[in-house]
Amino acid sequence: MTPARDQPLAPLTNLPPPPQLPPEDPSLVLPAEIIAESRRTITRGLLRIAWAPALILIALWYVLLVLYVAGGSPTYWGLGALASLAEPTLLRTIMYQLGFTSSGLWMAFLLLPVGATVLSLLLLPLATAAIAGMNPRRHLSEAGFQREVATRITAVLMIPPLLTVAALPITVLLGVPQPWSGIGAGPLTALALAVVALQLTWVSIRGWVTAPRVLGIQSAAALETTARLDRDLDKRHAAALKVLAQDRRHLPPTPGTPQAAGALTPRGATTALALILRSSLTWVVPALMGLAWIVFGITDIVVTFSGISDLELNPGPSPLRWQALAAGLPLLGLSLLAIAMTPALAGLLSNGMRSQVTDQRTYPSWAHRARVNPWEQRVVNLTGWLNALIVLGATVVLGLALVLLDAVNGLAWVWMTLNVLVIAPLLGLAAAAAMRTGLRDVLYGPAGRYMRRDTEFALVAPDIGTRTERAEDPAVRAEMRRRLQEQDGDHSLEIFDLDTAGDRLWVDDSMPGARETQIRAVDIARGQLPDFGADDSPFAAPAHAGARRERHEAPSRQHDIPGSVADLREA
Known part of the structure; x- marks a missing residue:
């Protein structure tokens, strides 16, 4: 028999x-909810x-270097390499003609x-900073x-x-002295291969620096x-709640x-453009x-071959004419x-389909969502x-x-034909793929604004x-005490252990604003220290009768507690 919690829910419509x-507040995340011990720990792991x-x-930089050297004219280099089998000095001559020295x-x-690889490794602390503030619960x-x-x-x-790779063509257009005299067919060929090499490198590195390997957490597949x-x-059931949370951003809004x-706002349009361009990296850019x-x-x-009789590199006119760039x-x-406004226009054109929606709930499977929505x-x-x-x-x-x-x-005619036959359909597929997973981001914003996934971690570092x-931070321990008080059951022993672990954080509930954990920070900022030891202090724990009697019987053993930072310095 299937448990009740594993049975599918009834369709939901007309949702508010x-x-x-x-x-x-990331500064109040409990220590047990933090993945890594510190940012330095993550950097050492990286x-x-x-x-x-x-x-x-290193392999990427060698590929880019070869492409840069051969980019002046790949065909000329290839012919020179073949000719150098009979005349070894010819390859050196070609090298000098292209502006290189041995x-x-x-x-x-x-x-x-x-050197470039070492520079990338020196940026690892920046990579740590990029992931340290992430909240896993805000991810769907x-x-x-x-x-x-x-x-x-x-x-x-x-x-x-x-x-x-991005700066190289800019330096060529600006006339910076280098072997590439212009953006001809050869350099454009090399740049195309360089982009492919960058994509392959990106995929390879991302497949290695996975979260389980970097942070030591369980993999999503497991x-x-x-x-x-x-x-x-x-x-x-607990693992299922960690794998995927219920998306509260129902469609249509x-x-x-x-x-x-939301798609008509600058935020929505920018999000739509970013999602489509990111999807194009997979669908359009390789082709x-x-x-x-x-x-x-x-x-x-x-x-x-048109200038081979001169035995000199003749790059010819650049395929990128100024008229083409100007237009x-x-x-x-x-x-x-x-492109940024296409989701908004598509939403307006689809208003007639609202009445046919049978379930507004978000399902992981696109086939299921398309059937009910x-x-x-x-x-x-x-x-x-x-x-x-x-594009057309x-x-x-x-x-x-x-x-x-x-x-x-x-x-130009070749490229316009390829745009119509190849690029336009691929961009359409990329945009559709982006909206299958990102339409809610365009209309609502990130999923973390509306839900919290049921996972044990709330901060990376x-x-x-x-x-x-952080476990010794008074504000964090006050947050721990507040959560214990909100939980069902008797947690008096846990609260007692928490209070006796350091400074007493609990106060007299009858005092105005006594439940505010920031009251101590405000007093200290004003130069006043709370008197934890004085009688009738709202910050002191209620002492039992024996302790009070002992305090009154032995006043000589009492120590005056400074009332301000200035008094503390004088003492």
Whole structure:
């Protein structure tokens, strides 16, 4: 017999807007709810496993260096290498013609990969800071939290190569002296391969710096296995709550609420654009870079053979003409703005599907959600179609502009054809995939605003000090006492142990504001110290009769407690 808690719930419709939960103070997170002992502990753990990312980064830098050297004209280098089999000095001649020297290449290949990798490793404390403040309870799933941890660490380690590849074409356009004299077909071929190398490196490093390996927690896959197959029903139920929380952001949003127009706000539009661009890294960029390598590689072959009789590198005119840039850059900006607004337009066009929604609850399976929520399915599909139409429209407008500017050539026609046949459909698929998982982020914002996942951890690492030191913080112990008082049952012994562990944090409940844990901090900021030992002090524990009698009988053994910081210094 299936337990009642494992049975599916009845469909839910006409749900009210979900309330936003108040944010927690990270400084009051209990020590038992913190994953790592300290930020320094995480950094040391990252250093212990950094050998694998270091090897991957060294390999990446060697690939980038080879692409930079050969990027002037890959075909010319290839022909020179073949010709050097018969005449070894020819390769050296080609090297000098392309602006390189043998000593410079030796120094670059010996020092640059290692030095750049060391620079990435020096950024590991920044990676620790990027994940230390994360709250696992604000993530909808354990897999999402662990994936975000790995992504943030990878992003920090990849900062040097990403900035290098992004800055290289800018330096060429600015005329910085270097072997690349312009952005011709050869350099564009090398840049396309460099982007592919960056993506492969990103995936490799992210697969290594996983949250279980860095933080020592249970993997999401193992936790999901426990939630599905464990024989203990209570353990299985607890694991299921950790694996995935119920998303409170129902679709469609309640009419008349701010969430109903969330996609029209700057935050919603920016979120939509970021989600679509991030999805494009998987759907569009690999295909685009592959096509760029083929097209520009063929162009480089044609240019090289056309000037091979001179035995000199003739890069030819750059495929990126100024007319194309002048017309394409403003058009690109308008296209990005239109892409950011596609979820809002898709939502308006899908209002007629609201009455067909049979269940507004969020299900993990997209097939299930699409079956019970036709409105969400319609918005997702329309967003994909609208993005594809934007690419088609931008391509047509760009083609007309190039014709009017008399700047169209064979290469431009090739790229416009590829945009229509390949890039537009792929961008539509990328946008649809992004909205399947991110439409609620566009309309409502992050899931953590409306829910807290049932997991034992609420912080990765303390911002100051260690987890052990936090247990001695009076404000944290006051928070522990407050939680014990709110729990059912008799916790007097736990509260007594907590109070006797250090300064007494509990006060007379009859005093105004006595339950405020910040009262001590305010007094200290004013230069006044609370008198814990004086009679009738609201901060003192109620002493028993024997202790009071002993205090009055032996006044000589009493010590005056300073009433201010100044008195304490004078004493």
